[in-house]
Amino acid sequence: MFVIDNVGKEEPLRSSTREMLRRVLWGLMLVLSVVIYGSHAPLISLCRVDGQIPFSSSAVVLLIELSKFLVSLVCLVISDGKSLETSISWRLALPYALPAILYGANNNLVVHMQHFMDPSSFQVLSNLKIVSTALLYSIFLRQKLSIRKWFALFLLMASGALYSSGGIEAVDKASPDTHLYVTIPGLLLMLLYCLISGMSAVYTEKTLKTQKIPLNLQNLFLYSFGIVINWLAHLTGSHSGGFLDGFSIWVVVIIVSQAANGLIMSAIMKHSNNITRLFVISCSMLVNGLLSYMLFQLQLTFLFFLAVVLIGLAVCLFYGIR
Secondary structure: OHHHHHHHHHHHHHHHHHHHHHHHHHHHHHHHHHHHHHHHHHHHHHHOEOOEOOOOHHHHHHHHHHHHHHHHHHHHHHHHOOHHHHOOOHHHHHHHHHHHHHHHHHHHHHHHHOOOEOHHHHHHHHHHHHHHHHHHHHHHOOOOOOHHHHHHHHHHHHHHHHHHOOOEEOOOOOOOOOOOOEOHHHHHHHHHHHHHHHHHHHHHHHHHHHOOOOHHHHHHHHHHHHHHHHHHHHHHOOOOOOOOOOOOHHHHHHHHHHHHHHHHHHHHHHHOOHHHHHHHHHHHHHHHHHHHHHHHOOEEOHHHHHHHHHHHHHHHHHHOOO
């Protein structure tokens, strides 16, 4: 009787331990994603030679997509190899062509928008994609958000705008400030950019959650289209030189970290939602600012610390933290 009682008590204990371990791993994954997002721009700066980026950006993106594909393939073979034999079909794979096309379209829009507005205005206005993503998330996934949560998202957008408009700046201000300007075509392209950004994110989340197949298999479908589109982009690009020209150890770090972050983002879309993704991206601004301060001696301004406060308030309001 004593032995039976112990066995009965061990089961809830094991379940509680597994749940606690799952929460810890999920938290560590989110923190890692924040760090990777925030370190991306500083890493690119470390790659510069005489102020210029020496490598082909399309080659780097292609290698990132290929890395995510290979990791997903290995994980699928190890965890559920039978899915490769029974679940692969065009009917399941075709939905992932749309987000790949949308991501590719937005990458080109970013380049074209630079002709109609200055980089600083682009950084500030691009925070509108927080609102567009939340709106599309609420409409298409039928997730009703309370007034308190909408206000939290507004604070999140405001924090991004404040950070982009001068959260960090160079200590040496000898060079003249860039003239700020935004044209009507630029505003229209920005609205299109934010709409496509939200649409691709929400559509990807809906597809990942609707299909009852392993996430690693879904990643294979998504990254397959990404490889094809980025390979075509590289072939039609204007970068001169070889495929690996200008690569360094920092470029390898970028490829590995961004591949890991892509896999984390797909897990967030599958098991959480786009709102969590928005908070991860916004929190990464803090990491970006701190790394810029430590690595490049850039000055943290009042706007940076105000953005930190607004992000903290947004997290507390949205998730009900007291």
